[in-house]
Amino acid sequence: xxxxxxxxxxxxxxxxxxxxxxxxxxxxxxxxxxxxxxxxxxxxxxxxxxxxxxxxxxxxxxxxxxxxxxxxxxxxxxxxxxxxxxxxxxxxxxxxxxxxxxxxxxxxxxxxxxxxxxxxxxxxxxxxxxxxxxxxxxxxxxxxxxxxxxxxxxxxxxxxxxxxxxxxxxxxxxxxxxxxxxxxxxxxxxxxxxxxxxxxxxxxxxxxxxxxxxxxxxxxxxxxxxxxxxxxxxxxxxxxxxxxxxxxxxxxxxxxxxxxxxxxxxxxxxxxxxxxxxxxxxxxxxxxxxxxxxxxxxxxxxxxxx
Numbered sequence: 001x002x003x004x005x006x007x008x009x010x011x012x013x014x015x016x017x018x019x020x021x022x023x024x025x026x027x028x029x030x031x032x033x034x035x036x037x038x039x040x041x042x043x044x045x046x047x048x049x050x051x052x053x054x055x056x057x058x059x060x061x062x063x064x065x066x067x068x069x070x071x072x073x074x075x076x077x078x079x080x081x082x083x084x085x086x087x088x089x090x091x092x093x094x095x096x097x098x099x100x101x102x103x104x105x106x107x108x109x110x111x112x113x114x115x116x117x118x119x120x121x122x123x124x125x126x127x128x129x130x131x132x133x134x135x136x137x138x139x140x141x142x143x144x145x146x147x148x149x150x151x152x153x154x155x156x157x158x159x160x161x162x163x164x165x166x167x168x169x170x171x172x173x174x175x176x177x178x179x180x181x182x183x184x185x186x187x188x189x190x191x192x193x194x195x196x197x198x199x200x201x202x203x204x205x206x207x208x209x210x211x212x213x214x215x216x217x218x219x220x221x222x223x224x225x226x227x228x229x230x231x232x233x234x235x236x237x238x239x240x241x242x243x244x245x246x247x248x249x250x251x252x253x254x255x256x257x258x259x260x261x262x263x264x265x266x267x268x269x270x271x272x273x274x275x276x277x278x279x280x281x282x283x284x285x286x287x288x289x290x291x292x293x294x295x296x297x298x299x300x301x302x303x304x305x306x
Contacts, residue, residue: 038187038214043234044207046124046190060113085178087191126193126203130170137165140282143182143217145265146224150276151254157247158254160201160262162271164243167210167234173203178263178285183219186232192218198289200282207234224267231271233242247273252277259285 042048047256057241079086090227092098118235122128129136140151141163150163177186184203185192188211193203217228235243252258254274 002134032265041188043211043213044128044189044205045210046205047188048095049120049124050191053116053124056116057113060109068264084196093294100287124191126191126201128204128302129172130204134250136170138174139163139165141184141195142285143175143177143179143184143221144263145222146217146228146267147262147269148184148215148228148230149262149283150230152244153277153279154281155244156279157244158274158277159247160272161230161269162233162273163215163230164235164240165207166237167207169237170204170206174282175201175203176282176286179223179265181219182217182221182228184215186213186215188213188234192304196230198286200286209253210235210239222265227267240253248275250275254281255279256284260290 039047039054040051042051046071053061054187077083138153138155142149142151148161148163150160151158173184173193175193175195176199177197179197181197182195183192186205189205189207190203193201196203211234213232213234215230215232217225221228248274250274254262254277254279258274259278
């Protein structure tokens with residue numbers, strides 16, 4: 001009678017665990033369907049390749065993870081204290097077949113992942129130009145405390161916390177910082193890259209559709225870090241040209257004096273546009289960390305306390 005009660009209890013616990021697992025999977029599916037993960041919802045060729053790399057790495061990792069956790073449950077059940085029929089085999093620690101399996105499989109897995117990493121590192125090099133149907137657009141990015149400045153050197157305009165570009169057009173983001181080190185990231189278009197004072201990095205991205213995206217800082221940079229976000233928008237060429245013309249209607253001009261005011265720490269800044277941006281301003285921001293006389297009297301910003 002006691003044996004039957006124990007069996008019913010174990011079956012009940014197992015059934016509850018199965019139901020709990022189904023409930024968790026269902027809730028997670030509904031949630032992620034309503035709130036898709038940005039890096040798993042790519043809108044450009046770079047992000048598509050990065051998502052494929054994430055999924056491929058995950059599947060390869062499951063080759064080891066699934067058997068390990070499966071055997072963990074199996075051994076815990078088989079060699080439980082109440083199972084007196086379990087065979088005691090203390091000499092398995094010198095079993096050659098087992099040693100070969102648990103060393104060979106992970107080693108082969110690491111080898112495969114190494115080859116994939118080598119190839120993807122070259123294919124997804126952020127400095128590598130993208131092939132597109134249109135001329136490349138250059139956007140210069142300056143990470144400030146705690147906002148993003150976007151300079152369009154060819155269009156001679158600038159914007160704060162908003163960047164727009166035509167879809168299917170390769171965009172060359174030239175990135176620096178005039179504040180503590182930061183990181184520029186538009187998750188649905190590609191991976192992040194660091195923005196550092198006195199240094200210019202590059203990130204080539206492209207959007208495949210007309211859409212709006214969320215951009216943010218991916219590196220903690222002080223008290224205003226949480227609000228250091230920006231909006232990115234891909235549009236048709238005609239809509240992009242209209243936006244450029246509307247930005248040129250702004251009454252604000254971005255020269256050295258205006259920039260020095262903008263560079264002062266502030267957070268939760270709304271999108272703002274400049275009808276004109278001083279030529280060479282991006283290079284001056286970089287050079288002021290190289291030579292005291294090269295930055296047109298632009299003072300380096302002090303690092304902000306976290």
